[in-house]
Amino acid sequence: MTISTRRQLLASAAIIVFSRAAFGHTILGKLPWRPNEVYPPEPLGSPGWHFFTPGEAATVDAMVDRFIPADELGPGGKQAGCTVFIDRQLSGPYGTYEWLYMKGPFPADPLPSQGLQSPLTPRQQYRLGLAALNAYCRGKYDNRAFAQLDADAQDKLLDGMEKGEVQLPEFSARMLFGTVLANTMEGFFADPIYGGNRDMAGWKLIGFPGTRYDYRDVMQNPNKPYSLPPVGLKGRVSADRSPT
Amino acid sequence: MTQRLPAKDVVVVGLGWTGSILSYELARSGLEVVAIERGPWRDTAADFNITTAPDELRYGIRLEMFLRPAQETVTMRNTPEQRALPIRRFGSFLPPNGVGGAGMHWNGQTWRFLPTDFVIRSHYAQRYGAGFLPEGNQIQDWGVTYDELEPFYDAFEYCAGISGEAGNLQGKIQPGGNPFEGPRSRPYPTPPQLQGYAQQLFAQASAGKGLHPFPRPSANISTAYTNPYGVRMAPCTYCGFCERFGCANYSKASPQTCVLPALVRQPGFEARTECEVLKVNLTPDGKHATGVTYIDTQGQQWEQPADLVLLCAFSFFNVRLLLLSGIGKPYDHAAGEGVVGRNYAYQTGSGSTGYFGEGTHFNPFAASGSLGVAVDDYNSDNFDHGSVGFVGGASITCAYTNGRPIAYRPTLPGTPNWGSAWKRGVKTMYNRAMGVGAQGSVMSYRDNYLDLDPTYKDDYGRPLLRMTFNYQPNEQKMANWMADRCDEIVKAMGAQQTRIGHLGVPWSVVPYQTTHNTGGAVMGTDPKTSALNRYLQSWDVSNVFVMGASAFPQNAGYNPTGTVGALTYWSLNAIREQYLKAPGPLVQI
Numbered sequence: 001m002t003i004s005t006r007r008q009l010l011a012s013a014a015i016i017v018f019s020r021a022a023f024g025h026t027i028l029g030k031l032p033w034r035p036n037e038v039y040p041p042e043p044l045g046s047p048g049w050h051f052f053t054p055g056e057a058a059t060v061d062a063m064v065d066r067f068i069p070a071d072e073l074g075p076g077g078k079q080a081g082c083t084v085f086i087d088r089q090l091s092g093p094y095g096t097y098e099w100l101y102m103k104g105p106f107p108a109d110p111l112p113s114q115g116l117q118s119p120l121t122p123r124q125q126y127r128l129g130l131a132a133l134n135a136y137c138r139g140k141y142d143n144r145a146f147a148q149l150d151a152d153a154q155d156k157l158l159d160g161m162e163k164g165e166v167q168l169p170e171f172s173a174r175m176l177f178g179t180v181l182a183n184t185m186e187g188f189f190a191d192p193i194y195g196g197n198r199d200m201a202g203w204k205l206i207g208f209p210g211t212r213y214d215y216r217d218v219m220q221n222p223n224k225p226y227s228l229p230p231v232g233l234k235g236r237v238s239a240d241r242s243p244t
Numbered sequence: 245m246t247q248r249l250p251a252k253d254v255v256v257v258g259l260g261w262t263g264s265i266l267s268y269e270l271a272r273s274g275l276e277v278v279a280i281e282r283g284p285w286r287d288t289a290a291d292f293n294i295t296t297a298p299d300e301l302r303y304g305i306r307l308e309m310f311l312r313p314a315q316e317t318v319t320m321r322n323t324p325e326q327r328a329l330p331i332r333r334f335g336s337f338l339p340p341n342g343v344g345g346a347g348m349h350w351n352g353q354t355w356r357f358l359p360t361d362f363v364i365r366s367h368y369a370q371r372y373g374a375g376f377l378p379e380g381n382q383i384q385d386w387g388v389t390y391d392e393l394e395p396f397y398d399a400f401e402y403c404a405g406i407s408g409e410a411g412n413l414q415g416k417i418q419p420g421g422n423p424f425e426g427p428r429s430r431p432y433p434t435p436p437q438l439q440g441y442a443q444q445l446f447a448q449a450s451a452g453k454g455l456h457p458f459p460r461p462s463a464n465i466s467t468a469y470t471n472p473y474g475v476r477m478a479p480c481t482y483c484g485f486c487e488r489f490g491c492a493n494y495s496k497a498s499p500q501t502c503v504l505p506a507l508v509r510q511p512g513f514e515a516r517t518e519c520e521v522l523k524v525n526l527t528p529d530g531k532h533a534t535g536v537t538y539i540d541t542q543g544q545q546w547e548q549p550a551d552l553v554l555l556c557a558f559s560f561f562n563v564r565l566l567l568l569s570g571i572g573k574p575y576d577h578a579a580g581e582g583v584v585g586r587n588y589a590y591q592t593g594s595g596s597t598g599y600f601g602e603g604t605h606f607n608p609f610a611a612s613g614s615l616g617v618a619v620d621d622y623n624s625d626n627f628d629h630g631s632v633g634f635v636g637g638a639s640i641t642c643a644y645t646n647g648r649p650i651a652y653r654p655t656l657p658g659t660p661n662w663g664s665a666w667k668r669g670v671k672t673m674y675n676r677a678m679g680v681g682a683q684g685s686v687m688s689y690r691d692n693y694l695d696l697d698p699t700y701k702d703d704y705g706r707p708l709l710r711m712t713f714n715y716q717p718n719e720q721k722m723a724n725w726m727a728d729r730c731d732e733i734v735k736a737m738g739a740q741q742t743r744i745g746h747l748g749v750p751w752s753v754v755p756y757q758t759t760h761n762t763g764g765a766v767m768g769t770d771p772k773t774s775a776l777n778r779y780l781q782s783w784d785v786s787n788v789f790v791m792g793a794s795a796f797p798q799n800a801g802y803n804p805t806g807t808v809g810a811l812t813y814w815s816l817n818a819i820r821e822q823y824l825k826a827p828g829p830l831v832q833i
């Protein structure tokens with residue numbers, strides 16, 4: 001249920017609505033909620049990609065696996081579900097920057113201290129940015145896409161993008177790099193209900209116990225290792241289903 | 245077309261900390277009170293449920309409960325010659341939207357300002373000479389003293405159940421508390437929170453340096469508590485989900501946990517949510533408010549007449565409402581005249597991070613928003629400023645507020661941001677890094693101010709507020725001096741390596757700093773330099789009172805809300821004892 005529908009439901013059922021101001025809510029006499037009422041996050045939805053094309057998904061798979069490689073410390077970004085996470089985030093309000101102030105003008109020369117000033121939404125950044133990255137790779141590496149490069153070449157390219165040394169055709173390499181890296185880390189460390197951090201791989205890596213919500217025992221035993229396994233919002237299990 | 249509603253005695257704009265307290269107290273006095281809040285109703289049971297509340301992505305990163313810039317934002321530039329651009333995504337500060345206001349998703353660090361903070365201009369002039377104050381400053385005394393505010397600090401702390409250790413009880417210095425604080429009439433309502441391993445090291449190291457460590461006063465309370473309104477709170481479990489989150493445990497003081505359950509039962513009270521106040525309406529001569537106009541979610545406008553208008557819309561939103569309503573003379577930077585928008589200030593942040601050896605288990609996830617041990621030796625004028633050459637100071641604290649890993653991923657300096665080396669780095673340091681931070685004062689200056697933006701508008705076509713702000717040389721000097729003090733302590737705690745965090749200059753909207761925005765509608769004794777008199781009453785329109793940190797003439801080296809709460813009770817007392825008996829200006833010029 002989306003926030004607005006359940007709010008309306010709530011208004012009709014539990015709150016005395018001021019008859020003439022029907023589109024705000026009037027609260028009179030008692031608190032407007034009912035027992036066991038909670039507002040869960042958006043579920044992952046049907047299997048398959050919701051936003052990415054297969055080619056984009058393959059590129060992102062390759063990127064998240066270089067940002068968080070599978071190694072002796074644990075699973076990589078792809079296995080941990082980072083690509084699924086990003087796909088679902090792009091399908092929701094984050095993907096369109098629906099919540100942000102996106103009215104113009106967008107001057108070309110903002111001050112760095114003025115922060116985000118691009119009109120490009122995350123969906124546009126991925127769509128245009130990944131295409132630019134693959135066009136660059138095809139031109140430079142014998143018609144191969146990013147995902148087809150070997151790990152060393154991928155690392156070198158990503159490093160150049162991070163440092164601003166690589167110019168992609170018609171898209172800021174830095175912007176693409178920054179967005180994908182930030183979203184990868186979100187996916188690796190967010191609650192598994194969002195499709196990433198599968199088997200709590202991110203939390204296990206660093207020793208974050210998740211959402212236990214009660215650490216009075218830790219406070220009473222300073223400087224002792226914490227040994228209980230992590231839990232998420234759905235308990236010990238990861239995502240409720242494996243969507244791809 | 246605007247429809248007119250039946251008149252009320254009082255209209256409260258915004259149902260956060262200040263709005264909920266005033267609504268309750270005035271409804272209890274028998275007045276008809278309506279509170280109009282632009283965001284949704286939120287409550288512990290439904291909105292901060294334990295099965296959904298500890299969700300870092302949803303609340304901490306995507307900021308679900310905050311104001312969305314699409315609805316309202318401010319434009320920003322560092323200096324008056326620059327072009328301001330809108331803050332498209334909130335970063336440096338996170339404004340509120342919805343019942344509880346920022347008082348719902350705050351951390352809960354609840355301080356009293358020091359006695360000298362309220363008379364800072366005259367105090368510095370007397371001790372160091374008038375020439376000591378920085379260039380371009382507009383530092384002013386508050387028009388109210390610590391002693392006058394003490395009973396009202398007490399009232400707010402007992403409403404919120406604050407946990408702490410008194411350092412000064414009726415003039416007698418108490419062991420374990422802050423020896424620099426002003427005298428308190430009685431102890432904190434609840435004892436201090438537990439502290440972690442890092443805080444124990446900090447307490448030892450700072451005491452070893454001759455400093456005076458004490459537990460930071462906390463609105464994440466240590467034991468069960470029933471406040472004077474009869475509302476019950478439960479002990480904090482150190483879950484590490486305070487700031488940016490609602491508390492599922494009824495442990496963090498907020499309008500939800502301290503006021504609303506009592507408020508909604510008041511027969512004279514009514515709340516209207518998802519209704520945004522557009523302006524305060526005035527009589528044709530501009531001297532008297534007749535009520536407010538607000539808009540509901542379908543775009544229908546309503547006029548709510550009322551005898552008394554209380555602006556409780558959070559710091560700079562109060563200032564925007566004053567400017568859009570034509571109350572008080574707008575600050576004119578070029579002429580150096582006018583008061584509404586004048587003396588906007590903020591907070592400095594600087595410090596040092598320490599990286600400790602193998603076998604250290606700081607367990608940063610076991611935390612609360614106001615856990616921490618602090619020293620106040622370098623705050624306000626608690627030390628001699630003659631040799632350091634700056635005005636102001638900072639509270640220095642060793643704390644974890646959380647160990648939530650999307651945002652908290654410490655690595656040793658020089659570690660790459662990704663790849664296997666990053667994985668090793670974050671695995672190694674997650675439990676072995678800690679920070680000591682200095683939260684510093686920001687003085688008021690001619691060049692730091694708020695006005696209306698000439699270009700950018702909200703959905704209703706009204707100008708956004710424009711913020712012109714930078715850290716001035718005095719604040720840079722102060723904050724960087726404090727960072728060195730923090731670093732000395734971190735080294736004394738036994739860190740193998742440290743990294744000093746200097747003040748970020750120029751001020752940037754990108755990294756989160758604090759939502760401690762102050763000034764713009766300041767209180768004072770002279771209508772030429774203050775928008776409000778000492779009772780937070782508008783000099784120009786005497787049936788409008790303006791609550792919140794917008795009243796601070798400059799900011800001190802602490803979080804604001806203890807003082808915001810105290811000023812609210814102080815103003816309430818004047819409204820009840822004086823204004824309601826004889827409506828009109830409470831201070832004659």
Ligand SMILES: Cc1cc2nc3c(=O)[nH]c(=O)nc-3n(C[C@H](O)[C@H](O)[C@H](O)COP(=O)(O)OP(=O)(O)OC[C@H]3O[C@@H](n4cnc5c(N)ncnc54)[C@H](O)[C@@H]3O)c2cc1C
Pocket residue numbers: 257258259260261262263280281282283338339340341342343344345346347348349350351352353354355487488519520521522556557558559561613614759760791792793803804805806808
């Ligand atoms: C992330 C965060 C952490 C913080 N941590 C601390 C801390 O540790 N210690 C501390 O002292 N302070 C802290 N603060 C600051 C503290 O929350 C505020 O000082 C306090 O809530 C101010 O109370 P207020 O009543 O002035 O505003 P709020 O509590 O914010 O309430 C204002 C209300 O007015 C509503 N409103 C605004 N405009 C309109 C309008 N036009 N029409 C209708 N309604 C409107 C808003 O939606 C909001 O609900 C923190 C703030 C944030 C955001």
